[in-house]
Amino acid sequence: MIIQKKWEEITRIYERKYIFNSKKPNVLILFYSARAYTNLKQKKNAYEIWKSILWYKNARFQRARLAMELEGKDALYEILIRDIRDGIQNANEHFLEYIGKYEMRRPEERSDLKNISDFKWEDIEFKQNGRLVKMHSPCGVISWIMPEDYSLKNTHEDLLRVCAHILLRPMNKDLLDDWTPTRTPGTRPGLALSCGIDSVAALLLMPENTVALHHRRPFKSMLKHSNADITLNALKKMNKWTINSIISDHEVLRTSMNKPIGFSTDFATCAHLILLADYYDLDSIAMGMPIDNTYLRKGAQFRNFEQEKFVWRYWSRIFDSIGLSYNSPLAGVSQAGALKIVKSSGLDKYVNSCLRGKDGNGCGTCWKCFHKNGVLGRPFDATTGEINVFLQQRPLKTAVHVTWVIQKFNLFELVPDLKYLKTLDLSWWENYYPPALELLPKKYREQQKNAIEQYLNPMPKPYAIENIHLFKDTEIKSPENLIKNKRKNxxxxxxxxxxxxxxxxxxxxxxxxxxxxxxxxxxxxxxxxxxxxxxxxxxxxxxxxxxxxxxxxxxxxxxxxxxxxxxxxxxxxxxxxxxxxxxxxxxxxxxxxxxxxxxxxxxxxxxxxxxxxxxxxxxxxxxxxxxxxxxxxxxxxxxxxxxxxxxxxxNPILLLENNELMDRKDACIRLGIPEDAIIVYIQLGAGNINDINSEINITLDALNNYENIFIVLGESMIGERLNITRERVRIIRDYPNSIYFKAFDFAIMAAGYNSFHEAIQFSLPTIFYPNLSTKQDDQLSRAKIAEEVGSMIVLEKRNRKNISNAIKILYDEKVRKKMRENTKCLQKENGAKQIAKILIKMIDDT
Known part of the structure; x- marks a missing residue:
């Protein structure tokens, strides 16, 4: 409050002396006046002053922060571009916020994303506005934020065409028809850098003139970039390679096919690298694709990767034709080998494959935290989340590597059906597969071979990997014989x-x-x-x-x-x-x-x-x-x-049927209550809407006047514990409490949906305390129906007199017997059975 008064005093002085009297203030007065308006949240006044002293202290940072709210799209873009160029504090964060607000929004915020397949290359157009490059297609508009001096005009059309093809191929496979590529190779290798273990291992095997470009998703999602930023900073400090991060929203294209956000094809991860191939003078592109994805189909069965028509031969020919040889440094290196490379380099403390963790930590529950981070000694919980899901899949995802991890941590109790793999010899898994060197571009083959052998030994002959075929009894589908899975019930x-x-x-x-x-x-x-x-x-x-x-x-x-x-x-x-x-x-x-x-x-x-x-x-x-x-x-x-x-x-849906209730004798034994006592059940809700303690105490006092009454107080398992200790009171915290209803002579309950219909269905005479504080549930109207047929008592207004009178009425066994008979007219078949029959019929009909 004292500080606020000081800020208010500064603004009054500024307005009185310099606004109304038109005096020219010095920069110090302007600076503190701007701070005062900022702290008082008078944003427009503050913004105008900050703009007048942009050269002073942190004025440009303050101007940009307020511009995010006050400026229009075009003016804000110009401000942020200049701030990024000049290295102003938080300029990149402000720019990402701008991008998310105006250019690269989440799919549900857009109307341009469409599942269209009938189009041609001529229907696609690339446009540039400053650093913003957009690809307009019938399936939607996507964008990239390019380096400041990038020029779309200086980018070969072959690169644009192949970029469109790798992004839109699932929708249209004809974009490369009637096309003769002419681009010639550059002089430097490129790498699509995810900042995970595999891509960093690939970078460590590549020449020092490599350009490594990271793809950055602009909108909020489960994927976090803070771990990647730690890796990027560590790589930049090594001063070996050219490192950059490119913002793009092209992952939204996948949602036009009714699929979640992600890369539309395996090579969509290289889209930014292809667009920047001329800018960086690239002659090849690489990804961190290990042997699990090359010579092993689904990571489980050996294949001759170089003969794969739909993977290696198709894409390598396309990239070769535009002067961008496909380089696969890890083609013969397993994920275990990649982990060994990164750890040996000393970069393991800066690299984290988890996409959901932040600040250098993993989430501990995702698949990558299990089979990558875990091997580096980081914590994971294999019994929960995604790890548990994938461990139950057959065949195992990336089966050979995961088997190696399960062996390493001796986790076969989690997959008891796989104990036969406990003795499988995988001692060769951390070595590299020499025949894979033939896939490397000739220009870089010898250098990358030497780099690999700095970290790994070659696999001994005969190569055990060539005979690997895990899960023979489970079909591992190749692209040639892919059959749509039959859905289970x-x-x-x-x-x-x-x-x-x-x-x-x-x-x-x-x-x-x-x-x-x-x-x-x-x-x-x-x-x-x-x-x-x-x-x-x-x-x-x-x-x-x-x-x-x-x-x-x-x-x-x-x-x-x-x-x-x-x-x-x-x-x-x-x-x-x-x-x-x-x-x-x-x-x-x-x-x-x-x-x-x-x-x-x-x-x-x-x-x-x-x-x-x-x-x-x-x-x-x-x-x-x-x-x-x-x-x-x-x-x-x-x-x-x-x-x-x-x-x-x-009909109303109930959990239990009458024949599932515990009989009175067994319930009394369990609750420690004499079988000849009058047992009253009290359940007044979960305790999360309003204070029920006072009503409970008034009710307990009234019941305590009857020496043969024992009280069973029901606590909700998601409510707070009730602090009540009385001689003839038992507290149960069970699910469902209605399993004891046969043992109770009568009940006192809130008129919630479940409580009401259970009391009716199980003929339990009840005094209802309708909760009048619920936003949508009209408990009073519900309970009145039962009162009208004489099966329940409803207390809308609760005080000691009303509560005592109602209890006195139900203390009479004849009254209770009559109420039980009256509930029968309201009893119906359990609605759960009705819905189950409908669903089963739907399943049978399909």
Missing amino acids: TIVVFPTNGVGFGHFTRVLSIAKRIKEINSEVEIIFFTTMTTLHILKEQGGFVAYHMPGRKKFENMDPKTWNILCEEFLEYIFKHHKPNYFIFDGVFPYRGMLNSISNHKEITTFWIKRYCLKESNSKKSIEDFNQFDYIIRPNDSIKLDLNKRNNNLITC
């Missing part, structure tokens, strides 16, 4: 966590009924709920957990949704589900992005009708994102409008 379900267990319980109940009808259906849970042990107890379901956004410190919704989208993509890719079921109040943007990429998956949204529900435009749009909407009914007859043609309704 798999359902991925996504219950979110709300205040209680409603979403989770509905989905689990349906999953259990599906397995009862057809045990062959695979059901995979993906959830933000933390209580995953329940899934094991209730049916042994496989589950992936992603913490909710608020579990992370300072994570914005956009970043969380990106993580959600990419996590789901991995699950869809591995499990190939037929169906996807979401249960939650609002669909997450990341989830919607992911399912929109998979039209082959039939999608469902279990959307319980909320009695206070809005009919907003947004909610209608959300409905239209799904193939079917499942609406479980409530106690009140619902007026369901046809916002979705494929509306499925069902």
